[in-house]
Every structure is written in structure tokens, then in C-alpha cells.
Amino acid sequence: MTTQDSVHLDVRGLGKSFGATRALDDVSVEVHSGSVHAFVGENGAGKSTLGKIMAGVLPPDQGDLVLRGTPVSFRSPREALERGIAIVAQEVALVPQLTVAENVFLGAEPRRAGFVDRRSLLDRFERLTVESGFDLKAGARVGQLSLAKQQQVEILRSLARQADLIVLDEPSASLSPKEVERLHEIVRTLTASGRTVVLVSHLLAEVLELAHTITVLRDGKVVSTNPTGEETEVSLVAAMLGRPISRAYPAKRFPPADAPLGLSIRGLSAPGVHDATLDVRAGEIVGLAGLVGAGRSELARAIYGASPTTAGDVSAGAIRLAGTPVASLRAGVAMIPESRKDDGLLLRRPIRENVSLASLATLGRFGFVRRHKEKAEVVGALERVNGSSLLEAPASALSGGNQQKLLFARALLAEPAVLIADEPTRGVDVGAKRDLYELLVSLAASGVAVLLISNEIEEILGLAHRVVVMRAGRLVAELSGAALTEEAILGAAFGTAPSTAA
Amino acid sequence: MSQIDPVARDSDRGRLTARLSHAIGRAGILIPFAITVVALGLTSPSFLRFQNLANILDQQAGIIIVACAGTLVLIAGGIDLSIGAIYGLAGATALITASSVSTPIGIIAGLGVGVAVGLVNGLVVTRLRVNALIGTLAMSFVVSGIAAIVTKGNLVVAFDHPEFKQFAATKLGGVTSAGWMMIGIAIVATILLSRTTFGRYVYATGGNAQAARLGGVRVNGIRVATFALSGAGAALAGVIDSSRVLSAQASGGQFLTFTVLTGIIVGGTSILGGEGSIQRTVFGCLFVALVANGFNLLGLDPFYQQVTLGVILVLAVSVDAWSRRFE
Numbered sequence: 001m002t003t004q005d006s007v008h009l010d011v012r013g014l015g016k017s018f019g020a021t022r023a024l025d026d027v028s029v030e031v032h033s034g035s036v037h038a039f040v041g042e043n044g045a046g047k048s049t050l051g052k053i054m055a056g057v058l059p060p061d062q063g064d065l066v067l068r069g070t071p072v073s074f075r076s077p078r079e080a081l082e083r084g085i086a087i088v089a090q091e092v093a094l095v096p097q098l099t100v101a102e103n104v105f106l107g108a109e110p111r112r113a114g115f116v117d118r119r120s121l122l123d124r125f126e127r128l129t130v131e132s133g134f135d136l137k138a139g140a141r142v143g144q145l146s147l148a149k150q151q152q153v154e155i156l157r158s159l160a161r162q163a164d165l166i167v168l169d170e171p172s173a174s175l176s177p178k179e180v181e182r183l184h185e186i187v188r189t190l191t192a193s194g195r196t197v198v199l200v201s202h203l204l205a206e207v208l209e210l211a212h213t214i215t216v217l218r219d220g221k222v223v224s225t226n227p228t229g230e231e232t233e234v235s236l237v238a239a240m241l242g243r244p245i246s247r248a249y250p251a252k253r254f255p256p257a258d259a260p261l262g263l264s265i266r267g268l269s270a271p272g273v274h275d276a277t278l279d280v281r282a283g284e285i286v287g288l289a290g291l292v293g294a295g296r297s298e299l300a301r302a303i304y305g306a307s308p309t310t311a312g313d314v315s316a317g318a319i320r321l322a323g324t325p326v327a328s329l330r331a332g333v334a335m336i337p338e339s340r341k342d343d344g345l346l347l348r349r350p351i352r353e354n355v356s357l358a359s360l361a362t363l364g365r366f367g368f369v370r371r372h373k374e375k376a377e378v379v380g381a382l383e384r385v386n387g388s389s390l391l392e393a394p395a396s397a398l399s400g401g402n403q404q405k406l407l408f409a410r411a412l413l414a415e416p417a418v419l420i421a422d423e424p425t426r427g428v429d430v431g432a433k434r435d436l437y438e439l440l441v442s443l444a445a446s447g448v449a450v451l452l453i454s455n456e457i458e459e460i461l462g463l464a465h466r467v468v469v470m471r472a473g474r475l476v477a478e479l480s481g482a483a484l485t486e487e488a489i490l491g492a493a494f495g496t497a498p499s500t501a502a
Numbered sequence: 503m504s505q506i507d508p509v510a511r512d513s514d515r516g517r518l519t520a521r522l523s524h525a526i527g528r529a530g531i532l533i534p535f536a537i538t539v540v541a542l543g544l545t546s547p548s549f550l551r552f553q554n555l556a557n558i559l560d561q562q563a564g565i566i567i568v569a570c571a572g573t574l575v576l577i578a579g580g581i582d583l584s585i586g587a588i589y590g591l592a593g594a595t596a597l598i599t600a601s602s603v604s605t606p607i608g609i610i611a612g613l614g615v616g617v618a619v620g621l622v623n624g625l626v627v628t629r630l631r632v633n634a635l636i637g638t639l640a641m642s643f644v645v646s647g648i649a650a651i652v653t654k655g656n657l658v659v660a661f662d663h664p665e666f667k668q669f670a671a672t673k674l675g676g677v678t679s680a681g682w683m684m685i686g687i688a689i690v691a692t693i694l695l696s697r698t699t700f701g702r703y704v705y706a707t708g709g710n711a712q713a714a715r716l717g718g719v720r721v722n723g724i725r726v727a728t729f730a731l732s733g734a735g736a737a738l739a740g741v742i743d744s745s746r747v748l749s750a751q752a753s754g755g756q757f758l759t760f761t762v763l764t765g766i767i768v769g770g771t772s773i774l775g776g777e778g779s780i781q782r783t784v785f786g787c788l789f790v791a792l793v794a795n796g797f798n799l800l801g802l803d804p805f806y807q808q809v810t811l812g813v814i815l816v817l818a819v820s821v822d823a824w825s826r827r828f829e
Contacts, residue, residue, distance in 0.1 A: 306716055329718040343716050346709040348777055357706055357717040360699040369700045412719065 005413070007068070008033040008165055009054065009085075014063035016220075018047055018427070023049045025220040028064070031165070031213075032331045034191055036198040037217045038211035039229075040474065042240055042490070046220040048090075055087035056080030087167040092150045097141025100136050101125040103456045106159045128160055133189055139318050140190055142428030148179035155186065166190065166225060167198040172206060173431060189292060193289030199365040202291055204233045216240055233496050241486050249462030250441040255283030261317070262449020263333070263418045265303060268312030272298035274473045276312070280449040285440065286418050288453045289489045295473040296453045297338045300422045303451070304328050304335040306343075316418050329358055332417035338453070340400075344407045350397060351388065352378050354395045354406055357412040381409035386435045401432025408439060422453045457486050469493050503684055530770035534814075538792050553798075556676055558791055560597040563670075563680035565737035566787045569762045570691040570736025573783040574728040577695070579708035579775030580634040582729060585621060585736035585762060587645035589755030592616045593740030594653045597750045597757040602658040605794075609669060612741040613734060619645055619731020624726030636727075642759070649752035670745035680742045687735070690732075692780040704728060709776025747811045762812060766791050768818040790814075 006095055011029040016024040024046045031037045041045040043132045043376050052058040054065065056074030065072050067083055074080040077087065092148040094103045101121055101163060102109075110120040133153050133502070142153060151171060158166050172180040187197055187210055202209050207214055207228075214224040214231050216239040223239045249476075263280040272295040280286045288296050301307040305323040319331040339342035346354050355378045363374045378391060387405035388398055395406060404424060409420060420441065425433045444450050456459050460467055465479040469492035477492035479485075490496075521769025542549040542692055552614070567587050575582045592612040619641065626637040626739065670680040695701040706714035707724045715721045725797035769786020773777025797807040 136675075304716070325716050326718050326720060335716065337713075337716055342710075343712050346713060346776065348705055349705055349709055353702060353705070357702070357714070357719070360702055361718075364699045367700060368703060369697060369699055371697075 006482075007031045007066075007069075008035075009123055009198075010066035011050070012066060014050065014053060014065075015061045016046075016053065016058065018079065022220050024053070026157050027116075027190060027217070027222050028221070029215050029222060029225055031196060033196055035212040036184050036187060036197045036199055036210050038189055038201060038207040038214045039217060040202060040204065040207055040214060040240065041217035042234060042350055042455075045148045045217040045240070046264060047200045047202075047217050049220075050217070051087060051198060052089075054165075054198060055085050055167045057089075076241075081158070081163060083160050084162060084164045085167070086163035086165070087159065087169060088151060088158065088171060090136045090170045091318070092147065092154060094142045094150055094153060096171055098139070098142060099138065100140050100142055100145070100156075101138035101152055103142050103153055104128070104160050104238070106157070106163060116132050122161070123290060123455055125371050128156060128462050130149055131193075132156065132159055134186070146179070148175050148182065149173075151183070152186065155190075159479055164194070165196040165198065167200065168496055170201045171199070172201070172203060180206070196275075198261070202494070204236050204496065205276045207236075208233065216243055231367045233494075236360050237494070237496065238488065241490065250438050252463075252465060253283075253441065253445050254465055255444070259283050260499050261315075262447075263303070263451065266313045266315075268299070269315060269434065270298060270302035270307060271308040273302055276302075276475050278468060280451055280474060282417070282447045282449050283444050284445045285450040285452055285464050285481070287460035287467040288451060289457060290470035292455065294470040294493065296470050297422055298473075299470065300335065300451065302339070304333060304420055306335070306337070316332075320481075329414055329416075332415070333420070334358070334411035334416035334418070335420040336404075336411055336422060338426075340403050340407055340423040345374055345395045349395050350392045351382075351398070351406060352391040355413060360411050362456055373424070377413060378409070380414045382406075385409045385439055389411075389428070399432075401428040404428050405437065408436065412443075416448060418449045420451045423455065424452070425456070425459065426492060457489050460489065461486060471495055504661045511696070513709075524668060531782055531789060532766065535785045535789045535792075538746035538789060538796065540794060542609040542796045542799065544797070548573045552676065554795075556678075556681070558788070558795055559681040559684070562791045563678070563684040564743045565744070565758070565765060566684050566784055567687050567763055567820040568732075568735045568739045568758065569706060569765045569783045569787050570688055570780055571732040572738035572762055573766050573769075573771050573778055574691070574695065574704055575634075575696050575732045576773060577708045577775060577778045578683050578725055578728040578773050579711060580627060580725060580728060581638065581763075582620075582621065582623065582732045582736075583635065583759055584642040584645055585732060586648065586755030586757070587642040588616050588619050588733050588736035589740035589758050590654065590750070590752045591619070591645050591649035591740070593750035593754055594649055594658055594739030594752060597658055597660050597666070597744045597748070598652070600666040601663045605663070605666045605669065608666065609741055612744075613737045616735075616737020617730050617742070618706075620730040620736075621726065623733065624729035627729065628722040628725050634647055636672065636776075640653055653750070653752045654766040655752065656750055660749050663748070663825075670742040678746075680746060683738070684740065686732045687738075688780055688784050695780055700724070700727070705776055707775075720799070761790070762787075764815050767799055767822075770818070770822065772822050773819070774822075786818075 007030045010204045011027060014024050027050060031100060039048045039050060049058065053060050056077045056079050061184065072083055095106065104125060105121055108119045110124065122138055129136055134156055136152060136156065140149060155166065160398045172185055190197055199207065199211060208231065213225060214228055215225040215339060216236060218240055251265040257417055259281040261279055262282040265276055268276040276299055291298050302309045302410050305325050305328045309323060315334045316331045319330055321328050321333065352375065358375050363377065382389060385405040385408045387409055388402045395403060399404065403469060425436055428436065440450055440452065452464055466474050467489060468482055469477040469489055471493060481487050528772060548554055571583060572582055592615045595615045596608040596612030599611040623638050623641050626632050626641065627634045670678065672679040674682060695704065703719045703724045706717065706719050707721050711721050742754065765787030766783050768790055769782035771782055793810060794807055797804060
């Protein structure tokens with residue numbers, strides 16, 4: 001217990017920006033030796049970024065890390081590891097073709113005369129598993145193990161390097177309840193042997209059960225750091241909220257009560273989506289909220305036909321969608337994809353070609369592009385979104401906000417009756433955000449059915465007429481009117497509130 | 503408040519440099535091409551004679567035709583290593599059919615073989631999801647083997663059918679019909695790529711297949727079409743060359759694949775897809791041909807020619823990678 005009083009890692013005034021987004025702002029926290037220190041917050045609050053900086057994955061822009069009284073700066077995870085700090089990331093970073101033991105000692109194999117000393121490797125592996133109580137077979141191929149076991153391999157790997165501070169980034173995100181229990185035992189074993197665990201998690205129950213200290217982050221800032229005994233789920237959620245509405249949203253214009261159905265989803269299932277049923281009326285903005293990994297983008301892609309579905313129907317107006325982007329566009333459904341770089345833009349092609357891509361069939365005659373018509377319509381669409389007036393510059397030359405506007409212009413040109421907007425304002429500056437909000441509202445006012453996905457609850461609250469919350473692939477709550485509050489959305493997303501039938 | 507965000511400033515500068523490198527990439531092959539023309543014109547008096555230039559055009563006709571079609575494949579994000587094999591099979595097929603049936607049927611048979619193999623290439627890459635490099639390499643073995651079976655491993659000749667020679671060797675205004683076909687195909691391919699919706703879809707498919715698909719492009723259909731066109735181009739080149747010399751053999755296109763890819767890539771069409779043009783390919787192929795022609799005219803050791811081509815190829819790809827580093 002004496003060790004728990006000393007400061008293992010002292011984080012002082014840490015700051016980090018990604019483009020225009022301030023991910024961490026003057027974060028100061030003391031992590032004590034031998035404790036489990038949890039960081040919680042909404043999506044994008046900065047908790048994962050903080051974990052990555054501690055472990056040398058990302059460099060900070062400002063601030064210092066002080067390790068047991070010595071200032072340190074890591075240029076790589078390797079340097080952090082040399083000082084005893086390891087990270088087990090959300091995405092497992094193992095070599096699937098190698099065995100468990102080979103992965104554990106990868107890059108630090110015991111050698112003899114330039115060859116890997118297999119006997120000594122297995123001996124050390126044996127000692128390590130006995131000491132840590134892990135049930136892993138040295139010769140098993142990592143690629144054939146469950147995710148939970150792979151995670152254990154990663155933890156073992158950090159132990160093999162004598163790491164005494166282990167950052168676990170959303171460790172139970174993809175584990176079964178039984179595996180989660182096992183993970184919790186492992187965490188307790190780690191701290192019992194004097195090691196320190198930094199736990200980044202959005203599962204409040206887990207955090208309350210495991211952590212000695214809990215730090216709540218909001219918008220990259222520390223809201224509070226308290227002993228777990230002083231916190232409850234309610235107090236944590238309250239600390240994660242409480243942000244004033246800082247951006248003005250256009251006034252909501254609700255659709256008439258007799259507005260026809262724009263988008264109708266019945267029993268839709270796809271990888272990551274279970275039995276989703278949802279209607280969006282013409283002129284309505286429906287917000288789709290939930291935690292990262294809850295299946296919102298998967299649902300959007302399944303609706304649009306970007307990824308295959310396993311069951312269910314989607315109709316736009318009277319047309320049943322055939323499940324391909326071509327058919328969806330033809331039926332009047334457009335999508336702004338979550339990742340504009342991966343799924344949206346042709347970065348090296350001119351802006352003009354990027355905007356007209358989805359409408360070439362109507363802009364062409366006998367297979368030839370009617371260039372005057374194309375230019376006129378692209379200019380018109382870019383004006384409507386208040387976007388860049390450049391036409392021939394490559395899309396890569398635009399800022400994030402203007403790239404996003406370009407994708408809106410593409411969607412507008414296709415004259416959709418249904419618009420699915422997946423994270424339309426991610427990485428977009430405040431001014432452009434406001435333009436995009438106006439655009440979404442005016443589109444809805446003109447009778448377009450809008451399905452809006454956003455990690456920012458504030459944005460959902462500011463724009464959506466009705467909100468559907470997803471958790472673990474299912475639609476778990478539908479909120480509108482007075483029931484539409486930040487607390488209600490978060491409660492449903494975290495699973496702390498009783499779910500209402502969607 | 504007046505503080506400038508260092509991150510924002512950095513990305514502005516990055517965008518500017520990106521635009522600059524984009525502009526340099528745009529001029530690309532024209533610069534070394536012009537330098538070579540001037541240098542050869544000054545050092546070798548025979549270079550700029552019409553006869554020498556017409557000869558280069560005639561000799562390069564087949565290569566440039568294949569390269570025009572191959573450019574479509576590369577822009578769409580694929581690669582076709584079977585063009586040499588198709589060239590050999592189509593040339594032999596055309597020659598044999600021309601001498602046993604008739605010249606028109608021979609030409610049609612040769613082209614048909616190319617389109618058929620191209621379609622199979624496309625289906626192997628899209629339906630069977632085989633990487634284009636491997637899929638077309640495998641197909642090149644299959645096609646070469648078939649060509650060897652068809653020709654029984656021999657040189658097939660049709661010296662008794664001089665009418666077949668007219669297909670490629672008829673002169674019009676001092677330029678052979680092969681040269682005119684090459685010019686015609688380069689123009690058609692240019693228009694196809696720059697003016698039609700198909701051309702746009704080709705760029706989109708190679709630039710970002712996922713974005714193209716979500717933007718309503720039938721990505722697989724486009725890929726199959728480019729392979730079919732590449733097969734047709736390789737077949738036409740094979741028919742032209744067998745017509746020119748009234749003989750063909752299965753291994754006739756042995757080195758063609760790499761000569762053509764060198765021309766395309768030196769021209770500045772990216773092997774990563776999404777970028778390139780027919781003009782670049784034509785200049786790239788001519789540049790490679792001029793380097794070879796220059797070595798001949800200046801009486802230099804042909805072994806250095808190979809070394810020079812290798813260096814040029816590395817430089818071309820390196821320039822492409824350099825112009826992409828800001829993405």
C-alpha cells in the first residue's frame with residue numbers, strides 16, 4: 001500500500017491538436033503506482049489520445065510527462081516500453097502467423113550465436129505464464145486465438161518487457177461477458193504485483209468496479225479526478241455532460257404530421273447490425289446516436305447498399321432498394337460516408353469531377369459528358385453548399401470543411417429524396433459546420449428525409465427532430481419531444497437507463 | 503487570440519507544396535521528351551529526316567496501340583501482364599486464319615481472341631478476386647501455352663498471302679496503315695478517357711475504388727471493360743506485326759509486356775491507378791523509342807541502352823511517388 005501513494009506518472013499540462021480539433025487541452029493528472037486509474041468520457045473527449053501519448057504512440061503538442069520524478073519524452077512506443085510503459089490498443093497488434101511465444105518475445109528473442117534460442121524462449125514463456133496466471137499455449141498460432149486470448153498475449157508481451165505501467169485502451173470493447181470477467185481478474189493480478197494500470201474505457205460499470213481513481217474528460221479537458229468511492233454512474237454521466245450549447249443551430253422545422261415515409265427500414269440485419277426497424281418521414285431529420293462501435297455506420301452502409309445485408313428490407317418511398325449503391329442512387333438515396341478520404345473523395349481528381357461523379361448518367365449524352373452542363377450544375381451545387389468555387393484544383397487541395405461540402409454538393413446534384421449523413425461535420429471547422437447545419441435543415445425543409453449520424457450529442461440534439469439510439473448493433477431507444485435530452489441519449493447509449501422499445 | 507495555430511499553418515504550406523508538385527507532375531514527360539528530340543536533332547543529322555521519323559512511327563505502332571489500351575487498365579487500378587502473350591496468340595491466329603480462310607476473317611479472329619482473353623482476365627480479377635498482377639501473369643502462361651500449341655512451337659508464315667500484308671503496310675502519305683491505325687486509336691482512346699462518362703469512371707475506379715462504388719460507379723464492370731480493351735489492343739498489335747512481316751510465333755510478344763509498361767510508366771501514368779493520360783503514354787513510348795533510336799544513330803553500345811532505360815524507369819516511378827507524398 002505504500003507504493004500506491006507514490007506518483008508513477010505525472011501528466012502536466014498536456015495539449016494535443018488534430019488539425020483544427022483540440023483533442024487534449026491542458027490535461028494534468030497524477031497516476032499513482034500500483035493503482036488502476038480510469039479515464040472516462042464521451043466519444044472524442046480525448047481519453048484514447050491521452051493513453052496513446054502516455055505510451056509514446058502520439059507525441060504531445062504541449063506539456064510534460066514525468067515518470068517517477070524524471071521528465072521523459074517518448075518518440076515512439078518502443079522508447080516508452082524501454083521506460084516500462086506499454087499499451088494494449090483497441091486494435092490488436094500481433095503477427096497472426098506466429099505462435100503465442102514468438103509474439104510475446106517478438107523483437108526481444110533470447111539469442112545464441114545469432115539464432116533464436118528456442119529452449120530459453122520457451123523457458124521464459126513458461127515462467128511468465130506461471131507468474132501471471134495466464135492460460136496460454138506457447139505453440140498456438142495467434143491468428144487462431146479468440147480476441148480475448150490475443151489481448152492476453154499482448155498483455156503478456158508487455159510483461160515480458162518488464163513493463164510496470166500498462167495502458168489498456170477500451171480492453172473489453174469486443175469481449176464476451178465471461179472474457180470481460182477474466183480480463184478484470186488479470187487487471188487485479190497486475191496491480192496486486194505492484195504494476196500500474198491505466199484503463200481507458202467508456203463502460204462505466206467496468207470502471208467503477210476496477211478503478212481506484214477515475215478521471216472524467218470532456219472536450220479534451222479534465223473535469224474531475226476522484227477516488228472511485230466518491231463516484232457513481234450518475235455522477236460520472238453528470239460530469240461527462242454539463243457543457244453549454246456553444247454553437248447556434250438553425251431553428252428546427254418539423255415536418256407536417258402527415259408527411260409521407262421517405263425511408264423505411266424493416267428488420268435489417270448486417271454484420272454489426274441486428275434487426276433494425278426504422279422509419280424516416282419526408283422532411284424529417286432523424287438522429288442516430290450511440291457509442292463508437294455500436295453499429296451506426298454499419299447500419300448506414302447496410303441501408304445504402306455499401307455493404308451486404310443478411311436480412312430485412314429497405315424502401316425509399318415506394319421503391320424497394322436492391323442493395324447496391326447504384327440502385328440506391330437511382331432510387332433517390334444518397335449517402336455522405338463516414339470517412340471522406342477512404343469512401344468519399346477522389347483526392348487527385350479535380351473538384352468538378354468529384355462533384356459530378358454520382359450524376360454523370362444524367363449529365364451525359366450518348367456516353368459523352370456534356371461539359372457545359374456539367375460545369376454549370378457543379379457550380380450551382382457548390383454555390384448551394386457555400387463551397388469552394390475552384391473547379392479544376394484537385395480535391396486534396398481543399399480543407400476538411402470544403403472537402404465535406406464537396407461531398408454534400410455531390411449528394412445534392414443527385415437530387416436525393418433520402419440523405420444519409422454519417423459524421424458530416426467530423427474534422428470540420430466551426431464556420432463550415434454552421435454551413436452544413438443550415439444545409440441539412442434546408443434539405444429537410446425541402447422534403448428530404450435525413451438520417452444523421454454523429455458522435456457529437458450536442459449536434460444530434462441541435463438538429464434532429466427525433467433520435468434513435470444504437471447499442472451493440474441494436475436500436476435500443478427512440479427519443480423525441482421532451483424525452484429528447486442528452487442524459488437520455490447517453491443513458492441509452494451506455495445502457496444505464498432502461499431501454500424503451502424503438 | 504492573435505496566436506497562429508502552427509498546425510493550420512503547416513497544413514496550408516503542405517497544400518501549396520502539393521499543388522506545386524502536382525503542376526510539375528503535369529508537365530512530366532514532355533520535358534525529357536523535348537530535350538531528347540532537340541539533342542538528337544543537333545547531334546545526328548539523319549534524325550529529323552522524314553524517313554527516320556516515319557520509320558519510328560511504323561515500328562512503334564504496335565507498342566503504342568497496346569500501351570494506349572494498357573493505360574486504361576493502369577488508370578483503373580489494374581495491370582495487364584498478359585498483353586505479350588495475347589499479342590503472340592492473336593498474331594498467330596490471324597495469320598493462320600488469313601492464310602486458310604481470308605484476310606478479313608483472319609483479322610477478326612485475331613481481335614476476337616484478344617477480346618476473349620481480356621474478358622477472362624477481367625473476370626479472374628473481379629469475380630475470382632485474384633490480384634491483377636497475379637491473375638494476368640497466370641493468364642499469360644495459359645495464353646502463351648495455347649499459342650505454342652496452335653503454332654506447334656514453330657514460326658508460322660504466310661508468304662504466299664501477300665494480301666494480308668496490306669493490312670499493316672499500305673502506305674498513305676508516306677505513313678503506313680499501321681502508323682495511321684496507331685494515330686486513330688490514340689485519338690479515340692484520348693476522347694474515350696477525357697470526354698466520356700466511361701473515362702470518368704475509369705479514373706474514379708483507379709483513384710479510389712471504394713469511393714467510386716459508393717458514388718454509383720459499377721467498379722467491376724469498368725475493370726472488366728478495361729481488360730477487354732487491353733486484350734483488344736494487344737491483339738490488334740499482334741495482327742499488325744504479323745501482317746507486316748507475314749510471319750508470327752507464339753513467343754513473339756516476349757518482351758512486349760515490359761516495353762509497353764515502361765512506356766506507360768515513363769510517360770507518367772501511375773501504377774497506383776487513378777492518374778494518367780493517353781498523351782503521356784504516347785510521349786512515354788516515343789521517348790523510350792527515341793532513346794533507343796538515338797543509341798543506334800549515334801552508334802553507341804546497345805548494352806548501355808538497357809542500363810539507361812532501367813535508370814529512366816526508376817526515375818519515372820520515383821517522380822510519381824514524390825508527387826504523391828503529400829497525400
